[in-house]
Each structure stands twice: as structure tokens, then as C-alpha cells.
Amino acid sequence: MSDFWLHPALILIVGSLLLPVVPARLKKGYLLLIPLLTFLHTISMAKGVFGEVQFLDWTLVFGRVDKLSAVFGYIMSLMCVIGTLYGMHVKEDAQHAAAWLYVSGSLGAIFAGDFLTLFVFWELMAFSSVFLIWFRRQPESLAAGYRYLLVHVVGGISLLAGIVLHCKATGSWAFTSLDVHHPSFAAYLILIGFILNAAVPPLHAWLPDAYPAGTFNGSVFLSAFTTKTAVYALCRGFAGMELLVVLGVVMSLYGVVYAVIENDMRRLFAYHIVSQVGYMVTGVGLGTELAINGACAHAFAHILYKGLLFMGGGAVLHMTGQTRFTELGGLYKKMPWTFLFTLVGGLSISAFPLLSGFVSKSMIVQAGFDHHVLWAAFLLNLASIGTFYCNGLKAPYLVWFGKSHCKPETWERAAEPPWNMLAAMGFTSFMCVFIGCYTPFLYNMLPYAVDYHPYTSYHVSESLQILLFTALAFFVLVKVGKLHPHAGLNIDLDWFYRMGGRAFLWAAKKPIQLTDSFVGELYRLAGLIPLMFSARASGRFDNRVIDGAVDGLAETVRGIGSRLRFVQRGQMQENLAFAFAVTAVLIVIFIFAYNTFAQ
């Protein structure tokens, strides 16, 4: 243990606090410097347990650096560099500060060795990330942000309740693997907190509600940190819990179905976060070394290609003001490089050979086959068809090709984004290719030793067949005229709390207000009128009887007062002496009287 250990999150926190005082001409350099420092520091940290702090009766552990937390720390801090570069031209300091605090929350939760530290950073994530939605400054963003916050507060309460019960039962605050075969009530509460952040249905609706409402660059951050920090927490606490296999497979298909019918580009990508995190959750549920490696590898690859997709979607939003397919189309002439980079993201998420998804996703599917959970493996392959259909084909086709639905002003505005956005997309594209081609880079970082080779002839043949024949089916659908974008909204489970909120408002307006006015009327009739009557009666009594008596009394007092006035001259000492004298006389009288009556 070293005496001094610098938490990487601290660099970002201090960096964001100093942001407003940095001179404007140094700002861009500073914006790159802080995330780079954080990244370099994170990847150079030695393994071990650091930053133990004694607080009251508890031992807080801020720095548990092992292989599992290190791989997540690596990708989170790298994504912070990419995301900041992407939004570097944004002038508002608060947006960068919110993003950095969000990342620091994620890093803090990942390196936390105890539940309390985990919880504090977990909440920091929720409360800082909501600003990335609010800064869009649209009415729907404000509302979506509040819903996001409310849902996360509920998840946070469940997590905290679980933590407290768990620690009371076990006597330890350490964040280690929980008993997944006989989970306690506390473990379930903690699990609810985790899977809410991982957007596992039915607790997922906040994600496709909030992420498309964020700023063009804020959603790039959002797409990376909350769900994958939850995947880390699940890997740490719930590896091997069979329930998660079912939930994971369900969510991988659930996201696909909604993405197929979605009209908004960024919401389509958001539904595919749900779908892709489903693979990771399945991996956690399988719990074998290969599956956990797969979950971590897939989280790593996913953060990059999903960030890339959101960067593509953000670029379209930033440059055209539109994200709906019914308002876009034919943009390849205006934004060809954005198209290419988004396509790389779309092919990576679809697990095309030589791209990142191919080397990561297949580990989880392989683990499913090895574990003889054949249904899960086949259904995950089915989900990957939908993944390619939506991200690799539908979205690029409807935005950059197909029939142009652009309004003249949209078409006029459309152009390639600023250099920093293109650079961020270019670098991320490179990373997707690099990870896909040079497997040791990612595999050597994983928690367990990897004995897995993705590039076997059978696996390549299997993947290419699935993907290319999906493409064939897609173009057949285009050819028969089935692929027109339709304006519309898809109702998801957020309906319940949206309508629940509305029912509450209605209840507040109608029945509660009605009851209130009824009670008011009752009060007026039964209370106020008799009260007024009695008040008038007592008023008359007061006028004639009491006033007479009081006036007489007042007259008497005034008479005495005017005589006493001569005694009272405003001298403090005299007054005190007089008061003491009267007191002394009273005491003497009292003692005499007491003695007389006591005998």
C-alpha cells in the first residue's frame, strides 16, 4: 500500500471545478488535457487496494484496482477523452463539467471496494448526467430529464435499502460477489438497483425515453457510462445468477423489436443499447469464465461502437436539427464521412468479421453453446440479425440514402460537422477496426485468461451467412416497397408512470379539489355561519357589557397611573432599588404570613 493514491475521478472533479477560471484561449487544450491525464493515470495504476479511509465505524475503499475494474476503468476513461473531443467546440463550461462529473461517478463506482462508496458515486452519476439531457433546453428534454431522475432515484432507494439490509445481515460493507444461488431479499433489492441502471425490462423505459432527448454530445456520454457501469456491478456481484440469462435474452430481443418500428434515429440506437446490454447481462447470468470475459469484452467494444453510432446521430442532429427518418434521407452527398463512420459503428455492433463486435459478442454466444443453453444462443443470434438490420442497414439507408424527406432548410443546413467531431468519429472507427483485427489488445485486458479464437472458418462462415442474408432480406424489403419511414411514437412501459403522473395530476385537480371545495362549503354552512352569528352576539355583549367594565377599569388604572407618574422618573438605579424594596417587603410579608398560619 502506498501512502498517496490519486483517484482518477478526482482529476476530473477538480478539473471540472477549475473549468470556469481557465482562460478562453487555453480552453480547448485544457478540455483535452484533463481527460487525457485521467486516462493515462487510470491505465498506469498498479493493481491492489488503495484509498482506504476510516469513516465512523466503516472502512471505505475508494481504490480496488483488479483486472475486472481495470478493464472497465480503461474504457470509461478512454470514452471520456473521445466524448470530450467530440463536443470540444461547445462553449458552455457547465456541459463539460456535467459530463466529467458523470464520468467521475462512473470511475468512482467502478473502483469502489465497498457498497457505501459505490452508492455515493452511483448517485453522482444520476444527478450529473441529467444535466446532459436538460442542457438541450427543449421542453421535452426538461420533462424527460425529470422522469429520468425520478426513475433513478427509485432505483437508488432500492439499492440503498438492499445495501443497508445486506450489511446488517452480513456485518460487512465490502462489495463482493453475493450469494446468487440463494439470494436474500437484500440481494434482490441490490439487484433491482443494478438492473434498473442496466435498463433490463421492465425497468428499461427510462433509457429510450431520456437518451434521445439529450444534447448532441451529451447523449454520446450517456450511451456509454450508466448501463456499462451497471454491467460492471453485475459482473462483480451477480455472476452466475441464472435469472439474468432469461432477462438478458429477453432484453436483447425486446430492444430489437422496438428498434425495428422506431422512426427516430437516436431512439433506435438507444433501443439497441438495451439489446446489446442484453448480451452482457446474459453473459453475467451464464457466469463461466468465458461468459464473464465476453461480458467485459462486449462492454468494452460496445462503448466504442455505440459511442460512434451516437456520434453519427449527434452529428446529423447538430448539422440538420433533425433525427427522425421521416425528416431525413439522401444525405450521403452532404455528409459522406459521417455516413462512413456511422456505418463502421453499425457494422461493428452487428459483429462483422474484422470489427470489434465480432470478437466480443461471439464469446457470449459461444459461452451459451458451451453451457448447453442452446435456446439462449440461438435467440442471441436472432437478435444479432435485428441488430444488423437496424444499425447497419435501416438507419444508414434511411438517413444517407433512400428517398430524401428533407425540408429545403434541412437540406440547406446539412454539411459535415466540425473537425473535432469528425476526428472523434475517425479515431473511434479506428479503434473498432483495431480491436476486431488485433484480438490480443482486448483479450489481454480481460479478467480471466482467454482461450478463445474468434477467427475460425466456421465462425466466420456462420457470421457472414447470417449478416449477408439479413442484408439480402433487407434489400428485398426495400425492393417490394416495405421500407418507408412512418411518423409515429411507440408506446413503451414508461406509459405507466407517464400516465400515472397524469392520473395523479388529474386526481389533484378533480377529486381532491372537489373534496376540498365540498369541505370548504360544509365549513361555511356548518361552521362559518353559526360562528358569524355568535360573533355578532358576542360583539354586542362586548360593546355593552365588557367595554363598560373595561372602560371603567381603564379609567381607574389611568387615575392610579397619573399619581404613580410622579414616582417614576426614568432612573434605572431608582427603579431597581424600588423593585428590590417591593420584593423585600413582599418576602417579609410572606414569611410572616407563613409563620402565622403554619403555627
Add this chain to the structure above:
Amino acid sequence: MKLARLIEFLRDHLKVVVRVCLVALALLVLLDALPAVVDKEHAHTWVEHVPGFWALFGFVGCVLLFVLSKTFGHFGVTTREDYYDE
């Protein structure tokens, strides 16, 4: 903008591109049937040994997902855009 020109070029020769792609697809299934090229020793189920099984899986799966999702949408899930507006 060279990239845009490349895309234009491919679009101008769409028929050739489509033909090349179709040949590639056929080749893919053909190669899958040759044990010397694609070693299926590690396949887990008997269906995987059927040549072109995954090709069929991809095509049918895609159409199925499309049809099922659209049907799901038609059951009242897809609604007007201002549904939540007051």
C-alpha cells in the same frame, strides 16, 4: 469530396454491384458446404451441419423480425407522434 464521388460511382453501376453481391452470397453458401474450407467440427447442433443453415436463418429471421415487429406495432403500440402532448 472523394468519398461522395466513390458512392456516386457505385450507385451509377448499381446493377454490377448487385450482381457481384449475389455471386458473393452464392459463393458463401457453396463454401459452407465444403468441409475442406469450413470445418464444422465445433458445431453444437445437427442443424448447423446443414449447408447454408445460417444463411436461411439470417434471411428468414430478418423477414420474421420485420413482420412480427410491425404486427406488434399495429396492436396499438405505434401511435400518433403527439400522443403524450396535453
